[in-house]
Amino acid sequence: MPYTIVNHALEYFGLEQGGIWSFIGAVSVWALPITGFVSLVGLVSIWLERKISAHIQCRVGPMEVGPHGLLQTLADGIKLLGKEDLVPKNADRPLFALAPMLVFASTFVSFACLPFSEHAIIADLNIGIFFIAAVGSLEVIGVVMAGWASNNKWSLFGAIRAATQVVSYEIPLSLTLLAGILCAGSMSLIDVTQAQGGWIWSWFIFRNPFMWIMFLIYFISSLAECQRAPFDLPEAESELVSGFHTEYSGMRFAIFFLAEYGKMYIVTALGVVLFFGGWYTGIKPIDEIGGIAGNLIGAGVMVTKSFLLVCVQMWIRWTLPRIRLDQMMALCLKFLLPISLGGLMLVAIWQGLMPDFKLFGIAMIAAMVFAFMQMRRIYRNVTNASKTRIVLPTMKV
Amino acid sequence: MSALQTYISKITKVSKSIIVGMGMTWRYLVSPKEIVTIQYGSKKYAPQQNYIPARHRGVHYLETEKCIQCNICANACPVDCIEMEGTRDGDLDGGWQGDKVQISRFVIDLNKCIFCNLCCEPCPKECIHMGQEFDLAAYTRSNGVKNLLTDRPWTPADADAEAARRDDMKRMAEEKKAAKAAAAAAKKAAAAKKAAAEPKADDKGAAPEKAAPEPKAVDPDADAGQTTDEDKKDDES
Numbered sequence: 001m002p003y004t005i006v007n008h009a010l011e012y013f014g015l016e017q018g019g020i021w022s023f024i025g026a027v028s029v030w031a032l033p034i035t036g037f038v039s040l041v042g043l044v045s046i047w048l049e050r051k052i053s054a055h056i057q058c059r060v061g062p063m064e065v066g067p068h069g070l071l072q073t074l075a076d077g078i079k080l081l082g083k084e085d086l087v088p089k090n091a092d093r094p095l096f097a098l099a100p101m102l103v104f105a106s107t108f109v110s111f112a113c114l115p116f117s118e119h120a121i122i123a124d125l126n127i128g129i130f131f132i133a134a135v136g137s138l139e140v141i142g143v144v145m146a147g148w149a150s151n152n153k154w155s156l157f158g159a160i161r162a163a164t165q166v167v168s169y170e171i172p173l174s175l176t177l178l179a180g181i182l183c184a185g186s187m188s189l190i191d192v193t194q195a196q197g198g199w200i201w202s203w204f205i206f207r208n209p210f211m212w213i214m215f216l217i218y219f220i221s222s223l224a225e226c227q228r229a230p231f232d233l234p235e236a237e238s239e240l241v242s243g244f245h246t247e248y249s250g251m252r253f254a255i256f257f258l259a260e261y262g263k264m265y266i267v268t269a270l271g272v273v274l275f276f277g278g279w280y281t282g283i284k285p286i287d288e289i290g291g292i293a294g295n296l297i298g299a300g301v302m303v304t305k306s307f308l309l310v311c312v313q314m315w316i317r318w319t320l321p322r323i324r325l326d327q328m329m330a331l332c333l334k335f336l337l338p339i340s341l342g343g344l345m346l347v348a349i350w351q352g353l354m355p356d357f358k359l360f361g362i363a364m365i366a367a368m369v370f371a372f373m374q375m376r377r378i379y380r381n382v383t384n385a386s387k388t389r390i391v392l393p394t395m396k397v
Numbered sequence: 398m399s400a401l402q403t404y405i406s407k408i409t410k411v412s413k414s415i416i417v418g419m420g421m422t423w424r425y426l427v428s429p430k431e432i433v434t435i436q437y438g439s440k441k442y443a444p445q446q447n448y449i450p451a452r453h454r455g456v457h458y459l460e461t462e463k464c465i466q467c468n469i470c471a472n473a474c475p476v477d478c479i480e481m482e483g484t485r486d487g488d489l490d491g492g493w494q495g496d497k498v499q500i501s502r503f504v505i506d507l508n509k510c511i512f513c514n515l516c517c518e519p520c521p522k523e524c525i526h527m528g529q530e531f532d533l534a535a536y537t538r539s540n541g542v543k544n545l546l547t548d549r550p551w552t553p554a555d556a557d558a559e560a561a562r563r564d565d566m567k568r569m570a571e572e573k574k575a576a577k578a579a580a581a582a583a584k585k586a587a588a589a590k591k592a593a594a595e596p597k598a599d600d601k602g603a604a605p606e607k608a609a610p611e612p613k614a615v616d617p618d619a620d621a622g623q624t625t626d627e628d629k630k631d632d633e634s
Contacts, residue, residue, distance in 0.1 A: 056422045060434045319422040320415065335408065 030122050034111045041265045042258040043073045045310055052314045083250035088151060091247065095149035100248065100255040102142030107262040109135050114269050115189050117279040117298025118290075128189040129177055132270055133170075136225065139263065140166040143234065143244050146256075150247040158243025162227060162234035165328060169224035169231075172336040176218035179347045180274035183207055189270075193278030200282030201361030205275040208350040208360060210343045215275045217340045219309075222267040224328070226260060229317035236322060268309035269302065276305055451565040454512040454527040457505055459545040463524035466498045470516035470525055478509035479516060500546065507533055508541040526559055 009029070010021060047062070047070060054061030062069025087096055113128040115121040125131050140163050147159020183204045184192040196203045205211050224231040235243035245256045272278060279298030280287045289297065323331070471479040483500035517525050525545075535541050 052426065054434075055426050055429060058425065058429045058431060058433050060432055060436070063436060315419065315422060315426070319418045 030112070034108060034122075038108060038111065038258060038262045042261040043077075044307070045261045045264060045314075046073045046076075046257075048307075048311060049314050049317075052311065053318045056315075056318045077254060080250055080254040085251065086247075086249045088247050090151040092149040092151065095145050096247075097252075099142045099146035099149060100252045100259070102145060103139050104255050104259040104262075106135050106137075106139040106142065107259045107266065110266045111262075113189060114266060115193060115273065115278060116302050117295040118190070118194075119295055120299050121190060124188055124190045127187045129181060129187045129192070129270070129274075132266065133174055133177060136263070136266065137166060137170055139259070146248070147244040150244070152247055154240045155244050155246050158234045158236075158240045158246070161325065162244060164325075165224055165227070165231060165233060168329060168332045169221040169336075172217050172332065172340045173221040173225060175337075175340040175344050176214045176221070177270075177274065179211065179214040179344050180204055182344070182347055182351055183211070189273050189278075193273055193280065196277040197280055197287060199284050200277070201358055201365055203275070203277035203280075203282065203361075206361030206364050208347060208357075209364075210346045210350065211275065213339065213343050214347065215271070217336050217343070218271055218275070219312075221332075221336060222271065223313060223316065224332070226263040226267050228264065228313055230320040230323050231328060232317075232322055233325060233328060264310055264313060265306055268313070269306040271309060272302065272305045278302060451562045453529060453531070454514055456507065456528050456530040456533065456543065457516070457545060458526055458528045459503060460522075460524040460526075461500065461503075461546060463522040464498070464500060464503070465522055466500050467521060469519045469521065473515045473519050475513060475515060476509045476511055478506040480504045480506075503545045504542060505545060506542050508538055526562075529558055 050069075050072070051061045062072035065072045065075050087093060110132045112122045113125045113131055115124075143162040143166075144159045147155040147157075147162070150156070180192060181187055184195040186192060186195070200206070205215055223229075227234050234240075235245065240246070245253055248256060279302040281297070281301050286297065287294075466481060466483045466485065468481065471477070471481060480502065481500060481504070482502035483498060485498050512527065514527055517523075517527055533541065
């Protein structure tokens with residue numbers, strides 16, 4: 001087991017590892033920074049979300065609090081802290097109070113085996129990916145609990161939709177995770193990432209042509225997993241007010257919100273680890289630095305990559321409309337499931353026949369660079385729509 | 398095979414439409430054509446007034462020289478937010494003097510006011526107006542009560558705004574009138590043409606070779622008549 005910082009500390013103080021001190025050390029040392037990190041992720045992603053949505057819609061977004069509204073989320077958080085903690089009269093009080101905690105806990109615990117860099121990981125479980133998938137789907141219990149305890153039919157509708165959605169999208173998600181595990185031969189997130197060390201073409205996404213399909217399916221199902229648009233049926237504002245958290249106010253609502261954004265980060269970070277080389281930059285000399293500097297660079301790279309994917313999630317949210325319930329189920333069962341099954345088989349065959357075939361990755365990167373240079377022309381060919389530009393009604397000046 | 402083909406064509410169709418949509422939003426994300434937001438209280442742009450439409454109903458202002466203290470506006474007010482005091486033909490120090498009228502107090506409680514414009518319509522001297530000011534935030538309720546004699550006196554800028562507003566209204570009324578006249582004329586013309594065309598059609602009903610082009614000639618006029626009718630309805634509503 002690779003040394004983690006807690007183990008280093010325990011060694012420094014001469015305490016035994018794996019005993020009660022390990023537990024106390026882990027809880028006291030790690031609970032606080034994770035809480036801080038989750039809050040920070042929430043702050044930054046909510047700000048990003050508001051900015052991206054604003055810029056897509058020709059607005060400017062929050063501008064008043066802090067430079068370009070950076071502290072707006074903090075102000076909102078303080079406002080939510082000061083709000084009255086309302087519980088509906090007919091609500092099931094204990095369940096109502098337990099639900100946000102359970103939802104947040106499932107997000108919070110997943111951070112325990114999410115790596116930031118080679119040594120910056122709290123617990124390197126040998127079943128890390130399985131752990132994240134299992135704990136992440138616990139969230140649905142909290143959601144159903146919230147919907148049931150609110151004693152509100154719209155909340156219950158939202159909760160039932162969430163249960164349907166999360167449970168069905170779990171299958172393609174797990175199948176795509178299996179593809180990454182197949183390539184690495186391990187379930188530990190550290191091992192999976194270390195299998196992608198070296199130059200950029202050793203990332204799993206460039207390993208074979210099917211990994212791209214697997215990544216797309218992973219991304220779509222992860223959107224459904226964290227109930228983001230276009231899969232935001234559980235909290236469809238126009239139909240169910242806001243679904244399972246309609247009755248929640250103040251800090252409980254803030255916790256739901258924080259859990260949602262934390263979940264987005266977890267899902268994208270898992271995607272980065274499985275497909276985009278985790279904390280590796282893809283340039284061999286930089287990745288071989290090691291030590292504290294190397295770990296810091298790795299953590300920065302990991303967080304940057306994850307946030308890029310989070311931005312893509314937001315971009316999708318503000319582009320695509322919400323899909324219907326039957327469309328959602330059809331997409332999962334008719335398209336994602338068979339394609340991911342086939343893809344998994346093809347990945348396994350490729351992996352069995354030529355596991356160290358690097359030429360494909362190099363060719364693929366060359367093709368991507370070429371495609372990026374020709375982006376405009378390709379886009380025009382694909383769409384034939386580059387000249388139709390929406391003209392907005394202008395304000396009278 | 399055809400089932401597989403439809404399956405694949407469905408996937409390509411969906412991905413194509415997603416790519417189109419994402420490209421559209423991407424272009425707006427990186428280079429928006431214009432920003433529609435005007436920052437509140439921004440000094441960078443032209444004065445705020447220019448962004449407010451001419452018929453906006455903001456805080457009232459009063460031409461104190463014209464007011465005759467007839468109380469009609471206060472009576473018309475549905476929420477009773479106008480209060481005034483003063484004397485006619487009397488002598489009151491510190492008051493504002495109009496036609497032998499001295500007003501000592503003219504207060505609008507903006508906490509109550511619903512900005513309905515009903516006070517401005519019946520005014521015989523046309524001296525109370527809805528202004529452009531929209532910034533009503535105050536720390537206390539008493540700050541929401543405006544004394545029109547002192548808090549918001551008549552200024553040259555207000556006079557300009559009022560003149561512009563009147564011009565605008567006049568122009569709009571004229572446009573409406575012209576549109577109405579045009580619509581009426583078009584309708585008349587259409588009716589005349591129809592009346593002229595109908596007997597012809599009746600006449601040529603016996604000769605089917607030449608009857609075909611006739612309706613085509615009539616159709617656009619009939620359409621025009623319909624659209625003007627719709628316009629007229631819009632105007633009325």
